[in-house]
Amino acid sequence: MALPSSLNRYLLLMAQEHLEFRLPEIKSLLSLFGGQFTSSQETYGKSPFWILSIPSEDIARNLMKRTVCAKSVFELWGHGKSPEELYSSLKNYPVEKMVPFLHSDSTYKIKILTFNKTLTQEEKVKRIDALEFLPFEGKVNLKKPQHIFSILEDYGLDPNCIPENPHNIYFGRWIADGQRELIQSYSVKKRHFIGNTSMDAGLSFIMANHGKVKENDIVFDPFVGTGGLLIASAHFGAYVCGTDIDYNTIHGLGKASRKNQKWRGPDENIRANLRQYGLEKYYLDVLVSDASKPSWRKGAYFDAIITDPPYGIRESTRRTGSQKEIPKSIEKCPESHVPVSLSYHLSDMFFDLLNFAAETLILGGRLVYWLPVYTPEYTEEMVPWHPCLKLISNCEQKLSSHTSRRLITMEKVKEFENRDQYSHLLSDHFLPYQGHNSFREKYFSGVTKRIAKEEKSSQE
Ligand SMILES: C[S@@+](CC[C@H](N)C(=O)[O-])C[C@H]1O[C@@H](n2cnc3c(N)ncnc32)[C@H](O)[C@@H]1O
Numbered sequence: 001m002a003l004p005s006s007l008n009r010y011l012l013l014m015a016q017e018h019l020e021f022r023l024p025e026i027k028s029l030l031s032l033f034g035g036q037f038t039s040s041q042e043t044y045g046k047s048p049f050w051i052l053s054i055p056s057e058d059i060a061r062n063l064m065k066r067t068v069c070a071k072s073v074f075e076l077w078g079h080g081k082s083p084e085e086l087y088s089s090l091k092n093y094p095v096e097k098m099v100p101f102l103h104s105d106s107t108y109k110i111k112i113l114t115f116n117k118t119l120t121q122e123e124k125v126k127r128i129d130a131l132e133f134l135p136f137e138g139k140v141n142l143k144k145p146q147h148i149f150s151i152l153e154d155y156g157l158d159p160n161c162i163p164e165n166p167h168n169i170y171f172g173r174w175i176a177d178g179q180r181e182l183i184q185s186y187s188v189k190k191r192h193f194i195g196n197t198s199m200d201a202g203l204s205f206i207m208a209n210h211g212k213v214k215e216n217d218i219v220f221d222p223f224v225g226t227g228g229l230l231i232a233s234a235h236f237g238a239y240v241c242g243t244d245i246d247y248n249t250i251h252g253l254g255k256a257s258r259k260n261q262k263w264r265g266p267d268e269n270i271r272a273n274l275r276q277y278g279l280e281k282y283y284l285d286v287l288v289s290d291a292s293k294p295s296w297r298k299g300a301y302f303d304a305i306i307t308d309p310p311y312g313i314r315e316s317t318r319r320t321g322s323q324k325e326i327p328k329s330i331e332k333c334p335e336s337h338v339p340v341s342l343s344y345h346l347s348d349m350f351f352d353l354l355n356f357a358a359e360t361l362i363l364g365g366r367l368v369y370w371l372p373v374y375t376p377e378y379t380e381e382m383v384p385w386h387p388c389l390k391l392i393s394n395c396e397q398k399l400s401s402h403t404s405r406r407l408i409t410m411e412k413v414k415e416f417e418n419r420d421q422y423s424h425l426l427s428d429h430f431l432p433y434q435g436h437n438s439f440r441e442k443y444f445s446g447v448t449k450r451i452a453k454e455e456k457s458s459q460e
Pocket of ligand 1: 111195197198199222223224225227228229243244245246249289291292307308309310311318319320344
Protein backbone atom coordinates (compact mmCIF):
# COMPACT_ATOMS: atom_id res chain seq x y z
CA MET A 1 0.00 0.00 0.00
CA ALA A 2 1.45 3.40 -1.02
CA LEU A 3 1.97 5.80 1.87
CA PRO A 4 0.89 9.43 1.82
CA SER A 5 4.13 11.34 1.10
CA SER A 6 3.97 13.07 4.51
CA LEU A 7 4.28 9.74 6.37
CA ASN A 8 7.40 7.68 7.05
CA ARG A 9 7.51 4.08 8.10
CA TYR A 10 8.89 3.02 11.47
CA LEU A 11 9.19 -0.40 13.02
CA LEU A 12 8.23 -0.87 16.65
CA LEU A 13 9.68 -3.80 18.54
CA MET A 14 7.05 -4.52 21.19
CA ALA A 15 7.59 -6.27 24.54
CA GLN A 16 5.79 -9.64 24.79
CA GLU A 17 4.06 -8.78 28.05
CA HIS A 18 0.60 -7.32 28.77
CA LEU A 19 -0.28 -7.88 25.11
CA GLU A 20 -3.77 -6.36 25.26
CA PHE A 21 -2.49 -3.15 26.81
CA ARG A 22 -0.01 -2.42 24.03
CA LEU A 23 -2.22 -1.03 21.27
CA PRO A 24 -4.18 1.37 23.53
CA GLU A 25 -0.86 2.55 24.98
CA ILE A 26 0.71 3.27 21.60
CA LYS A 27 -2.52 4.83 20.26
CA SER A 28 -2.90 7.07 23.33
CA LEU A 29 0.69 8.22 23.14
CA LEU A 30 0.50 8.85 19.42
CA SER A 31 -2.59 10.96 19.88
CA LEU A 32 -0.71 12.89 22.57
CA PHE A 33 2.17 13.61 20.18
CA GLY A 34 0.24 14.20 16.97
CA GLY A 35 0.46 10.82 15.25
CA GLN A 36 -2.31 8.38 14.36
CA PHE A 37 -2.76 4.69 13.73
CA THR A 38 -4.29 3.64 10.44
CA SER A 39 -6.73 0.75 10.54
CA SER A 40 -4.44 -1.73 8.75
CA GLN A 41 -1.98 -1.30 11.60
CA GLU A 42 -4.45 -2.55 14.15
CA THR A 43 -4.10 -6.14 13.07
CA TYR A 44 -0.74 -6.92 14.66
CA GLY A 45 -2.28 -8.76 17.60
CA LYS A 46 0.38 -10.75 19.38
CA SER A 47 3.35 -10.05 17.10
CA PRO A 48 6.29 -8.12 18.55
CA PHE A 49 6.81 -6.32 15.21
CA TRP A 50 4.51 -3.42 14.34
CA ILE A 51 4.89 -1.09 11.39
CA LEU A 52 3.92 2.48 12.18
CA SER A 53 3.33 5.22 9.62
CA ILE A 54 3.84 8.58 11.26
CA PRO A 55 4.88 12.02 10.03
CA SER A 56 8.21 12.44 11.81
CA GLU A 57 11.11 10.98 13.72
CA ASP A 58 10.34 13.47 16.51
CA ILE A 59 7.00 11.75 17.12
CA ALA A 60 8.77 8.38 17.20
CA ARG A 61 11.30 9.74 19.74
CA ASN A 62 8.56 11.25 21.92
CA LEU A 63 6.69 7.96 21.82
CA MET A 64 9.78 6.14 23.08
CA LYS A 65 10.25 8.62 25.95
CA ARG A 66 6.93 7.34 27.28
CA THR A 67 6.17 3.77 26.24
CA VAL A 68 6.72 0.82 28.54
CA CYS A 69 5.08 -1.57 26.05
CA ALA A 70 7.56 -1.00 23.21
CA LYS A 71 11.23 -1.89 23.49
CA SER A 72 12.67 0.04 20.53
CA VAL A 73 11.80 1.92 17.38
CA PHE A 74 13.61 1.80 14.03
CA GLU A 75 13.31 3.85 10.88
CA LEU A 76 12.18 1.15 8.48
CA TRP A 77 14.29 0.97 5.32
CA GLY A 78 13.06 -2.36 4.01
CA HIS A 79 10.79 -5.29 4.75
CA GLY A 80 10.08 -8.64 3.09
CA LYS A 81 8.89 -12.18 3.61
CA SER A 82 12.21 -13.57 2.26
CA PRO A 83 15.78 -12.21 1.97
CA GLU A 84 15.13 -11.50 -1.74
CA GLU A 85 12.01 -9.49 -0.94
CA LEU A 86 13.90 -7.58 1.75
CA TYR A 87 16.77 -6.75 -0.62
CA SER A 88 14.46 -5.53 -3.38
CA SER A 89 12.53 -3.42 -0.85
CA LEU A 90 15.86 -1.94 0.37
CA LYS A 91 16.85 -1.16 -3.23
CA ASN A 92 13.63 0.84 -3.54
CA TYR A 93 14.30 2.89 -0.40
CA PRO A 94 15.32 6.41 -1.50
CA VAL A 95 19.14 6.73 -1.43
CA GLU A 96 18.88 10.37 -0.33
CA LYS A 97 17.23 9.13 2.88
CA MET A 98 20.07 6.65 3.53
CA VAL A 99 23.09 8.80 2.66
CA PRO A 100 23.08 11.08 5.76
CA PHE A 101 23.71 7.95 7.87
CA LEU A 102 26.16 6.14 5.62
CA HIS A 103 28.69 8.79 4.55
CA SER A 104 32.46 8.30 4.88
CA ASP A 105 32.87 10.36 8.10
CA SER A 106 30.35 8.27 10.01
CA THR A 107 30.71 5.15 12.14
CA TYR A 108 28.17 2.37 12.33
CA LYS A 109 27.38 -1.16 13.35
CA ILE A 110 24.81 -3.71 12.20
CA LYS A 111 22.96 -5.84 14.76
CA ILE A 112 20.82 -8.91 14.22
CA LEU A 113 17.70 -9.36 16.33
CA THR A 114 15.72 -12.54 16.05
CA PHE A 115 12.39 -13.44 17.59
CA ASN A 116 11.72 -17.11 18.47
CA LYS A 117 15.07 -18.40 17.12
CA THR A 118 18.76 -18.10 17.95
CA LEU A 119 21.26 -17.77 15.11
CA THR A 120 24.89 -18.87 15.12
CA GLN A 121 27.61 -16.26 14.74
CA GLU A 122 28.29 -17.62 11.27
CA GLU A 123 24.66 -17.19 10.21
CA LYS A 124 24.69 -13.64 11.54
CA VAL A 125 27.84 -12.71 9.63
CA LYS A 126 26.34 -14.15 6.45
CA ARG A 127 23.29 -11.92 6.79
CA ILE A 128 25.41 -8.82 7.37
CA ASP A 129 27.65 -9.63 4.39
CA ALA A 130 24.59 -9.96 2.15
CA LEU A 131 23.86 -6.26 2.71
CA GLU A 132 27.04 -5.07 0.98
CA PHE A 133 24.97 -3.63 -1.89
CA LEU A 134 23.89 -0.82 0.47
CA PRO A 135 26.07 2.27 0.06
CA PHE A 136 27.85 2.01 3.45
CA GLU A 137 30.88 4.30 3.31
CA GLY A 138 31.53 4.88 7.02
CA LYS A 139 33.71 2.83 9.36
CA VAL A 140 32.49 -0.03 11.48
CA ASN A 141 32.67 0.75 15.20
CA LEU A 142 31.26 -1.94 17.45
CA LYS A 143 31.71 -0.08 20.75
CA LYS A 144 30.42 3.45 20.16
CA PRO A 145 28.94 3.75 16.68
CA GLN A 146 27.12 6.90 15.58
CA HIS A 147 24.49 4.86 13.81
CA ILE A 148 23.11 1.41 14.60
CA PHE A 149 21.31 -0.60 11.94
CA SER A 150 19.38 -3.76 12.64
CA ILE A 151 18.21 -6.78 10.75
CA LEU A 152 15.14 -8.12 12.57
CA GLU A 153 13.89 -11.60 11.81
CA ASP A 154 10.49 -12.86 12.90
CA TYR A 155 10.12 -16.63 13.34
CA GLY A 156 6.52 -16.47 14.59
CA LEU A 157 5.05 -16.93 18.02
CA ASP A 158 5.07 -20.69 18.52
CA PRO A 159 8.17 -21.91 20.38
CA ASN A 160 7.17 -25.49 19.58
CA CYS A 161 7.10 -24.87 15.87
CA ILE A 162 10.05 -22.74 14.81
CA PRO A 163 10.22 -22.45 11.03
CA GLU A 164 13.47 -22.87 9.06
CA ASN A 165 13.07 -19.44 7.47
CA PRO A 166 11.62 -16.30 9.06
CA HIS A 167 8.06 -15.20 8.30
CA ASN A 168 9.19 -11.59 8.03
CA ILE A 169 12.52 -9.78 7.80
CA TYR A 170 13.01 -6.09 8.49
CA PHE A 171 15.96 -3.73 8.14
CA GLY A 172 16.05 -0.35 9.81
CA ARG A 173 18.03 2.37 11.54
CA TRP A 174 17.69 2.24 15.30
CA ILE A 175 16.24 5.47 16.67
CA ALA A 176 15.50 5.00 20.37
CA ASP A 177 14.60 2.57 23.13
CA GLY A 178 11.41 2.74 25.20
CA GLN A 179 11.12 3.04 28.97
CA ARG A 180 11.19 -0.63 29.99
CA GLU A 181 13.88 0.10 32.57
CA LEU A 182 11.28 2.05 34.61
CA ILE A 183 9.75 -1.30 35.55
CA GLN A 184 12.93 -2.09 37.51
CA SER A 185 13.87 1.36 38.75
CA TYR A 186 10.36 1.94 40.17
CA SER A 187 9.84 -1.64 41.34
CA VAL A 188 7.56 -1.93 44.36
CA LYS A 189 10.18 -4.25 45.91
CA LYS A 190 12.53 -1.29 46.39
CA ARG A 191 9.85 1.25 47.30
CA HIS A 192 9.85 3.05 50.63
CA PHE A 193 6.11 2.90 51.42
CA ILE A 194 4.03 -0.03 50.19
CA GLY A 195 0.75 -1.75 51.02
CA ASN A 196 -0.89 -5.09 50.22
CA THR A 197 -2.38 -3.71 47.03
CA SER A 198 0.38 -1.35 45.80
CA MET A 199 0.13 -1.23 42.03
CA ASP A 200 2.89 -2.90 40.05
CA ALA A 201 5.26 -0.33 38.46
CA GLY A 202 4.84 -1.49 34.85
CA LEU A 203 1.04 -1.36 35.03
CA SER A 204 1.13 2.04 36.74
CA PHE A 205 3.09 3.47 33.81
CA ILE A 206 0.75 1.81 31.32
CA MET A 207 -2.23 3.39 33.14
CA ALA A 208 -0.62 6.84 33.05
CA ASN A 209 -0.01 6.35 29.33
CA HIS A 210 -3.58 5.20 28.67
CA GLY A 211 -4.60 8.34 30.58
CA LYS A 212 -2.46 10.54 28.28
CA VAL A 213 -0.89 12.14 31.35
CA LYS A 214 1.47 14.95 30.40
CA GLU A 215 3.62 17.66 31.99
CA ASN A 216 1.80 20.11 34.26
CA ASP A 217 -1.41 18.05 34.28
CA ILE A 218 -3.31 17.57 37.52
CA VAL A 219 -3.92 13.89 38.17
CA PHE A 220 -6.20 12.56 40.90
CA ASP A 221 -6.60 9.11 42.44
CA PRO A 222 -9.74 8.82 44.62
CA PHE A 223 -8.62 5.40 45.99
CA VAL A 224 -4.99 6.39 46.40
CA GLY A 225 -3.73 3.70 48.83
CA THR A 226 0.07 3.99 48.91
CA GLY A 227 0.06 6.25 45.86
CA GLY A 228 1.53 3.83 43.32
CA LEU A 229 -0.45 5.43 40.51
CA LEU A 230 0.51 8.95 41.54
CA ILE A 231 4.19 8.05 41.24
CA ALA A 232 3.87 7.07 37.57
CA SER A 233 1.96 10.25 36.72
CA ALA A 234 4.47 12.41 38.60
CA HIS A 235 7.30 10.73 36.68
CA PHE A 236 5.69 12.11 33.51
CA GLY A 237 5.59 15.62 35.03
CA ALA A 238 2.02 15.78 36.37
CA TYR A 239 1.03 17.28 39.73
CA VAL A 240 -0.68 14.63 41.79
CA CYS A 241 -3.23 14.32 44.57
CA GLY A 242 -5.43 11.63 46.04
CA THR A 243 -7.86 10.52 48.69
CA ASP A 244 -8.40 7.33 50.65
CA ILE A 245 -10.95 6.36 53.27
CA ASP A 246 -8.22 4.77 55.38
CA TYR A 247 -6.69 7.18 57.89
CA ASN A 248 -3.70 4.92 58.54
CA THR A 249 -2.83 4.64 54.86
CA ILE A 250 -2.99 8.39 54.30
CA HIS A 251 -0.93 9.08 57.42
CA GLY A 252 1.49 6.19 56.93
CA LEU A 253 0.52 4.58 60.25
CA GLY A 254 -0.47 1.11 61.34
CA LYS A 255 0.79 -2.30 60.37
CA ALA A 256 3.55 -2.63 57.78
CA SER A 257 2.99 -4.74 54.66
CA ARG A 258 6.63 -5.86 54.47
CA LYS A 259 7.71 -9.17 55.88
CA ASN A 260 9.98 -8.80 58.94
CA GLN A 261 8.49 -5.41 59.83
CA LYS A 262 5.63 -5.05 62.26
CA TRP A 263 4.70 -1.35 62.13
CA ARG A 264 5.15 1.33 59.51
CA GLY A 265 8.17 3.54 60.12
CA PRO A 266 8.03 7.31 60.85
CA ASP A 267 8.31 8.51 57.25
CA GLU A 268 6.40 5.82 55.39
CA ASN A 269 3.94 7.85 53.39
CA ILE A 270 3.11 8.93 49.85
CA ARG A 271 5.13 12.14 49.97
CA ALA A 272 8.21 10.15 51.00
CA ASN A 273 7.62 7.77 48.08
CA LEU A 274 7.68 10.68 45.65
CA ARG A 275 10.78 12.04 47.38
CA GLN A 276 12.50 8.66 46.89
CA TYR A 277 12.23 9.16 43.12
CA GLY A 278 13.06 12.89 43.12
CA LEU A 279 9.42 13.76 42.37
CA GLU A 280 8.38 15.55 45.57
CA LYS A 281 7.74 18.82 43.75
CA TYR A 282 4.78 17.13 42.00
CA TYR A 283 3.06 16.27 45.29
CA LEU A 284 -0.05 18.38 45.84
CA ASP A 285 -1.64 16.53 48.77
CA VAL A 286 -3.50 13.46 49.89
CA LEU A 287 -6.57 13.52 52.13
CA VAL A 288 -8.71 11.15 54.13
CA SER A 289 -12.00 11.14 52.26
CA ASP A 290 -14.75 8.78 51.20
CA ALA A 291 -15.08 8.44 47.42
CA SER A 292 -18.82 7.87 47.81
CA LYS A 293 -19.18 11.38 49.24
CA PRO A 294 -16.70 13.55 47.37
CA SER A 295 -16.12 16.86 49.10
CA TRP A 296 -14.94 18.79 46.04
CA ARG A 297 -16.42 22.08 44.92
CA LYS A 298 -18.27 21.72 41.60
CA GLY A 299 -15.99 22.20 38.62
CA ALA A 300 -13.61 20.50 36.22
CA TYR A 301 -10.15 20.38 37.75
CA PHE A 302 -8.51 17.16 36.73
CA ASP A 303 -6.71 16.31 33.49
CA ALA A 304 -6.84 12.65 34.41
CA ILE A 305 -8.31 10.39 37.09
CA ILE A 306 -6.27 7.23 37.38
CA THR A 307 -7.33 4.75 39.99
CA ASP A 308 -7.57 1.21 41.27
CA PRO A 309 -10.77 0.94 43.33
CA PRO A 310 -11.00 -1.79 45.97
CA TYR A 311 -12.49 -5.12 44.87
CA GLY A 312 -13.05 -6.31 48.39
CA ILE A 313 -10.50 -9.13 48.05
CA ARG A 314 -7.40 -7.83 49.79
CA GLU A 315 -8.96 -4.61 51.08
CA SER A 316 -12.56 -3.85 51.93
CA THR A 317 -14.94 -1.74 49.90
CA ARG A 318 -16.22 0.69 52.44
CA ARG A 319 -18.01 3.97 52.67
CA THR A 320 -18.75 6.15 55.63
CA GLY A 321 -22.19 5.67 57.16
CA SER A 322 -24.53 7.71 59.29
CA GLN A 323 -26.75 6.59 62.15
CA LYS A 324 -29.75 6.71 59.81
CA GLU A 325 -28.24 4.13 57.50
CA ILE A 326 -27.63 1.59 60.25
CA PRO A 327 -30.20 -1.22 60.13
CA LYS A 328 -32.76 -0.97 62.93
CA SER A 329 -31.97 -4.46 64.23
CA ILE A 330 -28.40 -3.42 65.03
CA GLU A 331 -29.48 -0.15 66.55
CA LYS A 332 -31.82 -1.82 68.99
CA CYS A 333 -29.17 -4.10 70.41
CA PRO A 334 -27.35 -2.15 73.14
CA GLU A 335 -24.13 -4.20 73.04
CA SER A 336 -23.64 -4.14 69.32
CA HIS A 337 -20.81 -2.12 67.89
CA VAL A 338 -22.05 0.85 65.84
CA PRO A 339 -20.24 0.69 62.51
CA VAL A 340 -18.61 3.85 61.26
CA SER A 341 -18.38 2.35 57.81
CA LEU A 342 -20.90 0.53 55.66
CA SER A 343 -20.21 -1.88 52.84
CA TYR A 344 -19.92 -0.15 49.49
CA HIS A 345 -21.38 -2.18 46.62
CA LEU A 346 -19.09 -2.40 43.64
CA SER A 347 -21.79 -1.26 41.22
CA ASP A 348 -22.46 1.84 43.35
CA MET A 349 -18.75 2.50 43.55
CA PHE A 350 -18.31 2.50 39.74
CA PHE A 351 -21.51 4.52 39.33
CA ASP A 352 -20.08 7.14 41.72
CA LEU A 353 -16.66 7.02 40.07
CA LEU A 354 -18.04 7.65 36.57
CA ASN A 355 -20.26 10.46 37.79
CA PHE A 356 -17.37 12.00 39.67
CA ALA A 357 -15.13 11.76 36.58
CA ALA A 358 -17.85 13.24 34.36
CA GLU A 359 -18.12 16.21 36.72
CA THR A 360 -14.51 16.87 37.60
CA LEU A 361 -12.51 15.99 34.47
CA ILE A 362 -11.72 18.67 31.95
CA LEU A 363 -13.17 18.08 28.48
CA GLY A 364 -10.84 15.58 26.77
CA GLY A 365 -9.56 14.40 30.16
CA ARG A 366 -9.37 10.66 30.81
CA LEU A 367 -10.56 8.26 33.46
CA VAL A 368 -8.50 5.07 33.74
CA TYR A 369 -9.58 2.42 36.25
CA TRP A 370 -9.68 -1.31 36.92
CA LEU A 371 -12.98 -3.17 36.79
CA PRO A 372 -12.99 -6.63 38.42
CA VAL A 373 -15.08 -9.20 36.55
CA TYR A 374 -16.19 -12.77 36.99
CA THR A 375 -15.15 -14.08 33.56
CA PRO A 376 -17.83 -16.76 32.98
CA GLU A 377 -20.51 -14.06 33.24
CA TYR A 378 -18.66 -11.13 31.71
CA THR A 379 -20.11 -9.36 28.68
CA GLU A 380 -19.08 -6.03 27.21
CA GLU A 381 -22.44 -4.58 28.25
CA MET A 382 -21.30 -4.84 31.87
CA VAL A 383 -18.76 -2.08 31.45
CA PRO A 384 -20.22 0.94 33.21
CA TRP A 385 -21.39 3.70 30.96
CA HIS A 386 -21.94 7.45 31.27
CA PRO A 387 -23.33 9.96 28.76
CA CYS A 388 -20.32 12.29 29.23
CA LEU A 389 -17.66 9.58 28.89
CA LYS A 390 -16.63 7.72 25.76
CA LEU A 391 -15.06 4.26 26.11
CA ILE A 392 -11.54 4.36 24.62
CA SER A 393 -10.20 0.92 25.55
CA ASN A 394 -11.02 -2.13 27.62
CA CYS A 395 -8.15 -4.59 28.23
CA GLU A 396 -8.20 -7.78 30.24
CA GLN A 397 -5.68 -8.95 32.82
CA LYS A 398 -6.43 -12.45 34.08
CA LEU A 399 -6.37 -12.91 37.84
CA SER A 400 -7.44 -16.54 38.04
CA SER A 401 -9.16 -19.12 35.85
CA HIS A 402 -12.51 -17.40 36.35
CA THR A 403 -11.76 -13.85 37.45
CA SER A 404 -9.98 -11.01 35.77
CA ARG A 405 -9.75 -7.28 35.96
CA ARG A 406 -10.25 -5.02 33.01
CA LEU A 407 -8.39 -1.79 32.51
CA ILE A 408 -11.03 0.67 31.34
CA THR A 409 -10.10 3.97 29.74
CA MET A 410 -12.75 6.61 29.10
CA GLU A 411 -12.54 10.14 27.79
CA LYS A 412 -14.78 13.04 28.73
CA VAL A 413 -16.50 14.13 25.53
CA LYS A 414 -19.37 16.23 26.84
CA GLU A 415 -19.80 18.82 29.59
CA PHE A 416 -21.63 17.48 32.64
CA GLU A 417 -25.20 18.63 33.20
CA ASN A 418 -27.31 17.75 36.23
CA ARG A 419 -29.62 15.54 34.19
CA ASP A 420 -26.60 13.32 33.24
CA GLN A 421 -26.30 12.17 36.82
CA TYR A 422 -28.89 9.40 36.59
CA SER A 423 -29.41 9.01 32.83
CA HIS A 424 -27.20 5.90 32.61
CA LEU A 425 -29.51 4.13 35.09
CA LEU A 426 -32.04 4.06 32.28
CA SER A 427 -29.63 2.44 29.86
CA ASP A 428 -29.44 -1.26 29.04
CA HIS A 429 -26.07 -1.33 30.80
CA PHE A 430 -27.43 -0.87 34.26
CA LEU A 431 -28.74 -4.35 35.00
CA PRO A 432 -25.73 -6.39 33.88
CA TYR A 433 -23.57 -3.81 35.59
CA GLN A 434 -25.14 -4.64 38.93
CA GLY A 435 -23.71 -8.12 38.51
CA HIS A 436 -20.44 -6.69 39.83
CA ASN A 437 -21.96 -6.62 43.29
CA SER A 438 -21.33 -10.28 43.78
CA PHE A 439 -17.74 -10.26 42.45
CA ARG A 440 -16.30 -10.88 45.90
CA GLU A 441 -18.55 -13.87 46.61
CA LYS A 442 -17.85 -15.32 43.18
CA TYR A 443 -14.13 -14.77 43.60
CA PHE A 444 -14.05 -16.64 46.88
CA SER A 445 -16.45 -19.36 45.79
CA GLY A 446 -14.22 -19.97 42.79
CA VAL A 447 -11.09 -20.01 44.90
CA THR A 448 -12.71 -22.42 47.32
CA LYS A 449 -13.81 -24.68 44.50
CA ARG A 450 -10.36 -24.60 42.94
CA ILE A 451 -8.63 -25.50 46.22
CA ALA A 452 -11.10 -28.36 46.71
CA LYS A 453 -10.43 -29.58 43.17
CA GLU A 454 -6.65 -29.35 43.63
CA GLU A 455 -6.85 -31.21 46.93
CA LYS A 456 -9.02 -33.89 45.36
CA SER A 457 -6.67 -34.39 42.42
CA SER A 458 -3.61 -34.53 44.72
CA GLN A 459 -5.33 -37.32 46.73
CA GLU A 460 -6.06 -39.33 43.61
C1 LIG B 1 -6.67 -1.29 45.50
S1 LIG B 1 -6.34 -0.16 46.75
C2 LIG B 1 -5.44 1.09 45.92
C3 LIG B 1 -3.97 0.77 45.86
C4 LIG B 1 -3.15 1.87 45.26
N1 LIG B 1 -3.35 1.96 43.84
C5 LIG B 1 -1.67 1.67 45.58
O1 LIG B 1 -0.83 1.67 44.66
O2 LIG B 1 -1.36 1.52 46.77
C6 LIG B 1 -7.87 0.59 47.05
C7 LIG B 1 -7.88 1.63 48.14
O3 LIG B 1 -9.20 2.17 48.23
C8 LIG B 1 -9.44 2.54 49.57
N2 LIG B 1 -10.90 2.68 49.76
C9 LIG B 1 -11.83 1.73 50.01
N3 LIG B 1 -13.07 2.26 50.07
C10 LIG B 1 -12.91 3.60 49.85
C11 LIG B 1 -13.81 4.70 49.78
N4 LIG B 1 -15.11 4.55 49.98
N5 LIG B 1 -13.29 5.94 49.51
C12 LIG B 1 -11.96 6.12 49.33
N6 LIG B 1 -11.06 5.10 49.41
C13 LIG B 1 -11.52 3.87 49.65
C14 LIG B 1 -8.79 1.43 50.39
O4 LIG B 1 -8.47 1.91 51.69
C15 LIG B 1 -7.54 1.13 49.53
O5 LIG B 1 -6.42 1.86 50.02
